[in-house]
Amino acid sequence: MEHLVNSAVHNIQISGIRKISNLVAAYKDVVTLTIGQPDFPTPAHIIEAGKRALDQNKTLYTPNPGLPELRQAASAFVNRKYGLDYDPDQEIIVTAGASQALDITLRTIVGPGSEVIIPGPIYPGYEPIIRLCGGTPVYVDTRKTGFKLTADLLKPMLTERTRAVVLCYPSNPTGRVMAEEELKAVADLLRGKPIFIISDEIYSELIYDAPHRSIASLPGMKEQTIVINGLSKSHSMTGWRIGFTFAPADISKHMVKVHQYNVTCASSISQYAAVEALTAGIDDAEPMKRQYKLRRDFVYDRLQRMGLESEKPEGAFYLFPSIRRFGLSSMEFTMKLLDEERVAVVPGDAFSEYGEGYIRISYAYSMDLLEKAMDKLESFVERLD
Numbered sequence: 001m002e003h004l005v006n007s008a009v010h011n012i013q014i015s016g017i018r019k020i021s022n023l024v025a026a027y028k029d030v031v032t033l034t035i036g037q038p039d040f041p042t043p044a045h046i047i048e049a050g051k052r053a054l055d056q057n058k059t060l061y062t063p064n065p066g067l068p069e070l071r072q073a074a075s076a077f078v079n080r081k082y083g084l085d086y087d088p089d090q091e092i093i094v095t096a097g098a099s100q101a102l103d104i105t106l107r108t109i110v111g112p113g114s115e116v117i118i119p120g121p122i123y124p125g126y127e128p129i130i131r132l133c134g135g136t137p138v139y140v141d142t143r144k145t146g147f148k149l150t151a152d153l154l155k156p157m158l159t160e161r162t163r164a165v166v167l168c169y170p171s172n173p174t175g176r177v178m179a180e181e182e183l184k185a186v187a188d189l190l191r192g193k194p195i196f197i198i199s200d201e202i203y204s205e206l207i208y209d210a211p212h213r214s215i216a217s218l219p220g221m222k223e224q225t226i227v228i229n230g231l232s233k234s235h236s237m238t239g240w241r242i243g244f245t246f247a248p249a250d251i252s253k254h255m256v257k258v259h260q261y262n263v264t265c266a267s268s269i270s271q272y273a274a275v276e277a278l279t280a281g282i283d284d285a286e287p288m289k290r291q292y293k294l295r296r297d298f299v300y301d302r303l304q305r306m307g308l309e310s311e312k313p314e315g316a317f318y319l320f321p322s323i324r325r326f327g328l329s330s331m332e333f334t335m336k337l338l339d340e341e342r343v344a345v346v347p348g349d350a351f352s353e354y355g356e357g358y359i360r361i362s363y364a365y366s367m368d369l370l371e372k373a374m375d376k377l378e379s380f381v382e383r384l385d
Helices: 016-024 044-055 068-082 097-109 126-132 151-157 180-190 249-263 268-278 285-306 330-341 367-384
Strands: 092-095 115-120 136-141 162-168 196-200 225-230 243-246 359-362
Touching (some): 044 268, 068 092, 068 243, 092 097, 097 126, 097 196, 097 225, 097 243, 097 249, 126 136, 136 151, 162 180, 285 367, 330 367
Parallel strands (some): 115 136, 115 162, 162 196, 196 225
Antiparallel strands (some): 092 243
8 A cells, every 4th residue: 555655755754863863772882972852851840830730630722823821921932032022812833842833834835836945954854844845945055154054155046936945043963053144144135035034943042152143033034034943952841842933923824724733732731831931941941051061062172182073063962073084974984983882973964965974963961971972982083094
């Protein structure tokens, strides 16, 4: 019966991140630096809020776009943190994680013949959804601009078929952040054009040395921007599956229809916990961010001493060093490192062809584990040299 499967689905490949994770499962005693998941527990006060919701039997469907009090809390959160102004009743949808937020966004605005511009290398979750919608992903090579999508790179890629441009900053897999002047240049290029900006800001609370700036906060840009965010990274709530879309009311009213027929609503228990996260836990990311910065500095310095060139990330919890000098593909390097040193990283080609020649290292792990991994990686690199 497999021949009856939707061809668009049949042609989609499993994420390269998950491929390597599945391979690692066959090995013993592996030091794993693959998964982009905080190693901190969900803050206790958020867990208690979830328990209270269970004890109070708050287990029924919520309104499709989410609990009113959660949408109000989300509106207040992004206003205080990023200067964004969204009507909680008409412009915010609570989703089952940022991944579902991305899904309903793309399925609302992308159709057959549409082109969506994506900066490569990038998280592999965008392309499959675009293709399922009948659209075409158009990659922009950002390797020569420090993994940033500049206005100069973007301009020649725009066509009459361009429906949207994806911005994912802080970036997975590089950790890079677009500076305000870089965002302004992109905004000046796109402002007033019939093109959406999909601004994936899931790592917005994990920027180290400057406040996060959303392109939606720039003059005239809210009207054509859909912001995606969530609590997985900021509050270490990956399994709670709470995300958000922030979009103009005339777009949100269509997105909520897709959301309704997709999941009905996000988990009620998770939504009540999320209210606590965005109110009492408004600054819960701060202690985690301080630890991530220490880990970033440690891993970056070790990579530099090994001669593994890498852009220094301003946010998220990833490094993306080059391994091109060794003459191995990113998968060959990854598998050889796994076989010989029992260290697992993600090959760069998991993040599009523009990630070939790199590996992704997640430093969302304890310092002890990172020290062990860097010692092993250094031994491996010395043998390759």
